[in-house]
Amino acid sequence: MTEIKQNTLFVSTLAKGLRILQAFDETHTSLSLTGLAQITGLDKSSVQRLANTLHLEGMLDKDPVTRRYRPSHAWLSLAYSYFWSDPLVARAMPKLIDLSQRLGETVNLAELSGDRIIYVTRLPCTRTVFAASVPGRTVPALPTSAGQVIIATFPPEERAAAIRDWHVKAHTRHTTIDRKTLAKQIEEAAKTGHAITTDQMILGEIGIACAICTPDGQSRAAIQCSVSSHHWDKARIRSEILPWLMDAANTL
Amino acid sequence: MTEIKQNTLFVSTLAKGLRILQAFDETHTSLSLTGLAQITGLDKSSVQRLANTLHLEGMLDKDPVTRRYRPSHAWLSLAYSYFWSDPLVARAMPKLIDLSQRLGETVNLAELSGDRIIYVTRLPCTRTVFAASVPGRTVPALPTSAGQVIIATFPPEERAAAIRDWHVKAHTRHTTIDRKTLAKQIEEAAKTGHAITTDQMILGEIGIACAICTPDGQSRAAIQCSVSSHHWDKARIRSEILPWLMDAANTL
DNA sequence: ATGCGCTGTATTATTATATGATACCTGCGT
DNA sequence: ACGCAGGTATCATATAATAATACAGCGCAT
The missing domain is CATH 3.30.450.40 (GAF domain)
Structure with missing residues (x-):
């Protein structure tokens, strides 16, 4: 996809995951699967897998009813x-x-x-x-x-x-x-x-x-x-x- | 490696990248490649690629002389x-x-x-x-x-x-x-x-x-x-x- | 000076693993 | 009741991550 950075030392999967995190900002305080796909420009399936992984790893909270993702407390721990x-x-x-x-x-x-x-x-x-x-x-x-x-x-x-x-x-x-x-x-x-x-x-x-x-x-x-x-x-x-x-x- | 979570919706590469981030804490304020490998339990080569990616993406600062990695300002932006x-x-x-x-x-x-x-x-x-x-x-x-x-x-x-x-x-x-x-x-x-x-x-x-x-x-x-x-x-x-x-x- | 060990960097063959198309399911609004 | 949008699950394929290995640089001790 992204043709640049075809370095073997570059793990594009990880970079994509980071783009999920960075999709959240002042105006995007919670995001749906499709919202994430739009902002990041990633494939819907990729976003599904990446967001799911971030959720399981505690980096994203997920509203059980709206299914929307939100930054988790882990973001404060990083700070x-x-x-x-x-x-x-x-x-x-x-x-x-x-x-x-x-x-x-x-x-x-x-x-x-x-x-x-x-x-x-x-x-x-x-x-x-x-x-x-x-x-x-x-x-x-x-x-x-x-x-x-x-x-x-x-x-x-x-x-x-x-x-x-x-x-x-x-x-x-x-x-x-x-x-x-x-x-x-x-x-x-x-x-x-x-x-x-x-x-x-x-x-x-x-x-x-x-x-x-x-x-x-x-x-x-x-x-x-x-x-x-x-x-x-x-x-x-x-x-x-x-x-x-x-x-x-x-x-x- | 980690045998659990063999879910196709789980992106283990991303999870490994997160472990790199979480290796930093009160006592580990900057980490070398080998230090990261020890703490995360990941292969030295993996750490090399993941840390390099995080660095290129602005998530880790790298001291040009000691080659040690440090949390970047991006961690505050997440907060x-x-x-x-x-x-x-x-x-x-x-x-x-x-x-x-x-x-x-x-x-x-x-x-x-x-x-x-x-x-x-x-x-x-x-x-x-x-x-x-x-x-x-x-x-x-x-x-x-x-x-x-x-x-x-x-x-x-x-x-x-x-x-x-x-x-x-x-x-x-x-x-x-x-x-x-x-x-x-x-x-x-x-x-x-x-x-x-x-x-x-x-x-x-x-x-x-x-x-x-x-x-x-x-x-x-x-x-x-x-x-x-x-x-x-x-x-x-x-x-x-x-x-x-x-x-x-x-x-x- | 010389050699050793440690840490970081670069390359490669291998196959595990991420991919994205597709189909399914659910809830909502009309 | 229907269609649609958004979320979920499955799967064949080949991309892209892997880990072994070799190389380079530096400090240290002999």
């Missing part, structure tokens, strides 16, 4: 294993907790994943949209505070390449998609050591981020704080939030 | 999909946030998963051990506050079966493993509508839980709060924490 495998999580967690208590605002550990930012751990302190309160969400890196502050640590060519090539997508009507503007913002982040963005992914949300650097000065992660623009302005953010964020990021 | 698929998470999140702010203590959404409790979302408010601060952790249901309060909602026979059959394992030297005692505690939970346990999974930790019931009175989930026994005693917990927990659980 749990991830948290242990990422050394930054254990190091950052106590500082994140302190920060969230001190600021009374949502703080996140964000990491670079390809050209996107993934929120690895989130400590929501105020009611917000659901997507912003659970870990694992990914968003384009370029227009977000965490992304900008990470890119700002890159050597010049890599930084330019990111600004030129990385994908952006408007999530709100105010998402910055102009690459000239993004370049300026990233340059600013390089100078000041932080980035503040507004209305990028969610309207009314301000993001503040500081990079977590390795000893060589490079960065793949950031500490990020999300606040409401109804309660905060940039001046107050700079005086009341930034110093704490900076300190936490620098001691990691 | 993200889970959060959307579980309707309880979206309903509970705002209440959990309010609770954590009001109490200033760690609150969790716990669900029953077989004979174990899985912490689905966690809002840590005080520094604690790492395992207690990230979602996805599972523990035996019987001795934990959340487990007891859930089992307490079961009809008599199911409750008895759980107390008799479900697995328990001592995590601390004070973990309750005596089933008579557990039966009493669960009966107490049925009467009072809540459960309070001490030193069950972590020394110095007190757990308080209230069940989240469906209209028919059954329960598969609980709101749980963890506090330190150095700062709290049962009387103060009952007066200052319980009413809020109860309220949150009852309105879900």
Whole structure:
């Protein structure tokens, strides 16, 4: 079928099984056999066998009456294993907790994943949209505070390449998609050591981020704080939030 | 190899791939090829092909120098999909946030998963051990506050079966493993509508839980709060924490 | 330096095993 | 009562996973 990857070290059956798992997302919270077949593009019979296997192995729950499949608790167990495998999580967690208590605002550990930012751990302190309160969400890196502050640590060519090539997508009507503007913002982040963005992914949300650097000065992660623009302005953010964020990021 | 499950609807290759993923846990945060082979019991060649496939599909990161495999960010994306698929998470999140702010203590959404409790979302408010601060952790249901309060909602026979059959394992030297005692505690939970346990999974930790019931009175989930026994005693917990927990659980 | 052992990589013949077409069953709506 | 959609079960076929084997790289000890 898929003609590429005719490598003998590539197990296409397993790859197909993974496509079943990845068919579930924000909009597809439960899927029928035929739904899975449509999304994955796999044969109905294949989906039947693969989904059945995933079910027997505890990776998919199956509603006995609707026969629809759903992600199982095992998906959370995998995340749990991830948290242990990422050394930054254990190091950052106590500082994140302190920060969230001190600021009374949502703080996140964000990491670079390809050209996107993934929120690895989130400590929501105020009611917000659901997507912003659970870990694992990914968003384009370029227009977000965490992304900008990470890119700002890159050597010049890599930084330019990111600004030129990385994908952006408007999530709100105010998402910055102009690459000239993004370049300026990233340059600013390089100078000041932080980035503040507004209305990028969610309207009314301000993001503040500081990079977590390795000893060589490079960065793949950031500490990020999300606040409401109804309660905060940039001046107050700079005086009341930034110093704490900076300190936490620098001691990691 | 595995002689059972010779069902034509069972794709053993996929099942083997899943075993690779599940080889990672608290103690195995990164694994070499041979390490994977040992843990999974699979042939070295199979592991090579399966791990390679998982790597190419973005499910495993590979350290280019040590050649060791690690969980990838994709594992968090799966958790993200889970959060959307579980309707309880979206309903509970705002209440959990309010609770954590009001109490200033760690609150969790716990669900029953077989004979174990899985912490689905966690809002840590005080520094604690790492395992207690990230979602996805599972523990035996019987001795934990959340487990007891859930089992307490079961009809008599199911409750008895759980107390008799479900697995328990001592995590601390004070973990309750005596089933008579557990039966009493669960009966107490049925009467009072809540459960309070001490030193069950972590020394110095007190757990308080209230069940989240469906209209028919059954329960598969609980709101749980963890506090330190150095700062709290049962009387103060009952007066200052319980009413809020109860309220949150009852309105879900 | 030399050789050994360990771990990861690549290749191959063999056949086990995934495939997808097909037929059957069930429940729902008309 | 009927047709249809979605889920389930069966089966012949050849694709694609298997595991044995050989090769390469690295560290370690002699």
